Amino acid sequence: MRVYPAMKSFILSSLLLLPLATAKSVLEVRDGQTATPITFPAAPTDTGIKQVPDVDHPFIAPGPDDQRGPCPGMNTLANHGFIPxxxxxxxxxxxxxxxxxxxxxxxxxxxxVAANMLMRGNPFVNKISIGGVSPLVPPLPYGIGSNVTGGLAKHGGFEGDGSITRADVHIGDNVNFQNILYDHDLLFLGKFGDDGPEGNNTVLNLATITAIKQYNIQSNQLADPEFHFTPTRLVAAFNEISFLLNLFANGTTNQASLSTLGSFLRNQTFPPNWNRAPAPVLSKITSTANQVRTAVASNIPLFAGHNDENGNFVPDAPPPAPFNSSITCAFYYDLFAQMPAGLANTTGVFKENVDLLSSLVFAVVGNPGCDVQLAPFGPADN
Incomplete structure (x- = not known):
């Protein structure tokens, strides 16, 4: 996935016009919900390395009513108060x-965030759960979505089969950390990892995450009769594992060590003496994801597909042209196929929010092979 110059100009123009649109908006209440305008936040000027967390963001374990979900990064942000x-x-x-x-x-x-908000949140009130269903995130107005809003834990979307620390939804717990899966991850680290201050084979590298991801996909395809690797998962699963190398690595050493992985994945807290990356991270994520996907595809069947009734992994029907031209284009099409179609027929602040979020998705995943901006067209199931 790349952000092309033309796309950057498009999104910048949209954002510059946004205050004019929202300034004309009046208070909107629908189905007892009050519309909340969504805005693109100003980028922080401090973009260098620094220790995280600071004194204002201590770890506090979640309470029984706090939402947590399948994403260790989101859970860590909540546990430290970077998000509510x-x-x-x-x-x-x-x-x-x-x-x-x-x-x-x-x-x-x-x-x-935009893609998840459109698939699993409520863009009318600008709320999303990083876990499951919550009364704090009401269903979409006018019944254009599910009777509850699923949150990041709802199966489908970015959440899906072949996770490194969560089970497939049809054969286990897809929300909470699974020790047995993490133990398998550590076996591959012990076999392929680099040496470091914590000992031999304790530093994550490309060979390790490739072996982990290949095992996840292959073992789940065999164990889960309903295994489905959608176009969204074909991209998201590899972006996720690339986060281990490029977001979770300590910015001072550029290494993700055994203890670092345990802190983020198992304990969902920032490691001691951890520093964020020294510069904004993007190209490393997509580059690593592409390398791992290519390596895995050289060893096992890898495509957007599902298990048939005999347990054979078979391809899904391709999307229509031009979205069948690349993995990224199929990914873009599949994202909007999972957003309730009613979102495309909104008005007022609701429409402004949906349009902004849709344009943010297009700005990153739209490319010359499928330079056609989509509107949500999926079932009323979010």
């Missing part, structure tokens, strides 16, 4: 938290 500790956050809160804590490129971070 109850796990219910706005587009702006999550976007800025990713930048502040991990030095993630703001456009890429905004894309991740």
């Amino acid at each position: 500790r109850n796990g219910i956050a706005t587009f702006e809160e999550i976007t800025l938290a990713q930048v502040e804590a991990f030095n993630l490129d703001i456009n890429f971070g905004a894309f991740l």
